[in-house]
Amino acid sequence: MHSAEAKLPVCPGPDWAAVRADFPILTREIQGKPLIYLDSANTSQKPACVIEAVDDFYRRHNANVSRTVHTLGTEATDAYEGARSKLARFLNVRADELVLCSGTTFAINLVAYSWALPRLKAGDTILVSRMEHHANIVPWQLVAEHTGARIKVAELAPDGSLDLAGLYAAMTADVKLLALAHVSNVLGTVNPVREICQEARKRGIVSVVDGSQAAPHRSLDITAIGCDFYAVTGHKMCGPTGTGALWARREHLQAMPPFVGGGDMIKEVSFEGTVFNEGPHKFEAGTPNIAGFVGLGAAVDYLQSIGMAQVEAREGELLAHATEELEKIEGLRIFGQAPGKAAVISFLIQGAHAHDLATLLDLEGVAIRSGQHCAHPLLQSLGVAATCRASLAFYNTHEEVEGFIAALNKARRLLA
Ligand SMILES: Cc1ncc(COP(=O)(O)O)c(C=O)c1O
Structure with missing residues (x-):
């Protein structure tokens, strides 16, 4: 040498x-x-630190979140919100724009029901790619059925990469939403989502990126990608099952109606009406998978330590x-x-x-x-x-x- x-x-x-x-x-x-x-x-396997974090939560800190003033309740809330902050840092987004949910499937359905359903109409188009997982196809079909919008499919090149020229040509004026995997779960293709989302944005198309297979394997900077929505699932990134998140631009979060109603997502309820909570909590009705998110926080720490x-x-x-x-x-x-x-x-x-x-x-x-x-x-x-x-x-x-x-x-x- x-x-x-x-x-x-x-x-x-x-x-x-x-x-x-x-x-x-x-x-x-x-x-x-x-x-x-x-x-x-x-689904990924789980390191001991994740298993131990879940175990420790149930042994020493278990209580419900955001509802009590007692010590355990405060500890549980801090742990849950701490996991949100860790995940937000991992994805390079603001914690108050990150909705915690059960996984990508729920996250995409949240966009479909809260963003797309009230906005799309007959004559509008939802653009998806040929390589999508059913979680990024079926919710859009349900929206199309209810609104009269149609679904258009962007095709692939023979090596399994997206035909980018075809994709951009398909971004016509009627396209209101683009739903795209960051990484294909079948082909392994890594889509250039930053470039694609910028092209979509230039044309006024809202973009939803399914990051299920990206977050466990790539360093992510969602802010730099410049999409409108980005979904991740915790169980593929060394975290517990039933954990995941949707990042959404603030203006969307503010404008979107809640998807599921119940406790924790409200400020005030009377029989005359309800004042909803703000930010991500508006979309987190009911008791969440608290221990699971504590585990996901440990998983994020673990991945970052590597x-x-x-x-x-x-x-x-x-x-x-x-x-x-x-x-x-x-x-x-x-x-x-x-x-x-x-x-x-x-x-x-x-x-x-x-x-x-x-x-x-x-x-x-x-x-x-x-x-x-x-x-x-x-x-x-x-x-x-x-x-x-x-x-x-x-x-x-x-x-x-x-x-x-x-x-x-x-x-x-x-x-x-
Ligand atoms: C690309 C992709 N999208 C969505 C999903 C659905 O994830 P979950 O079942 O965790 O919601 C998966 C899981 O296999 C996936 O690989």
Whole structure:
């Protein structure tokens, strides 16, 4: 090595073996074999600090939020609001513009019912992309049914990236709303949402970004993206299930009517009428998943302690390794090869059904997903009934990639 190069400071990165040891479930055996968990796009595993934060909340601080003056109530409220602040910092948005909810599905439905339903009408168009998850299709279909608006679909290039020229051409004057995934859960495509949302904004189109698969794998700056709404789900980012959030521009939050009515979202109620709470609380009726959000706050701390740039780099290495090995398997086809894609690999092996492959892999301790991945329109356009999907996370290892490939070769010999 050149001596000048040798003197460059070395950034060691995290000790990935120690990081992996933070996840208790990863020591499990399945069918007598060490678990190789490759289904993190479905739900991520949880580090001990998240599990302990939930446990500690129930053991020491459990009370309802925003309703009491007693000490436990104050502690619970502080913990819940503290989680909101942590998540807001993680996403680079203001905490008072972040609605906490059960996940992306609820978040997108909130936009559909509170923003779109009262505004859209016959003649308006909702633009979505071919790669959307059902959570970013079905709510818009319900809105279209009620309002007479129609849905237009932006198509993909053969490598699974969005056809940007086609998308911009589709942004005609009748389009009032654009609903788009930041990262595809099937193809791994990372959409250039910053550029796309700016184009939408120039044309007066309100943009909704589904960040379910982005928040766990990329450093996010929602303010820089410049969208109108951004949805995240906690259980894919090392947090508990039933947690998530919707970020909305302040002017939308103020103008939108509440979606669900009940306690906590009000200032004053009489039988003559109700004065609603302000900011995100207007949309948080009823007792929330307090312990879950405490866990999500711990998950955000955990991800930040590793560093999202490190997470992205590690997952990129694992993706490159897995892709290189998969490409050596005869008859194997990968769906989605967009440049800069996230660590999600959908594939099929000629002559083998996706569910059969996934079942045989399970016998080897390897957990992948098979099926339509809540993206029927995308799979229809790919011309397949189902795919296998291996999704990697920073806590996976190169040895696991090798184990997955060996198990796949064994299954292929049996099936294909
Ligand atoms: C791209 C995408 N959008 C939305 C969702 C729905 O998330 P949740 O079920 O957590 O609301 C998922 C989950 O698989 C997803 O991958």
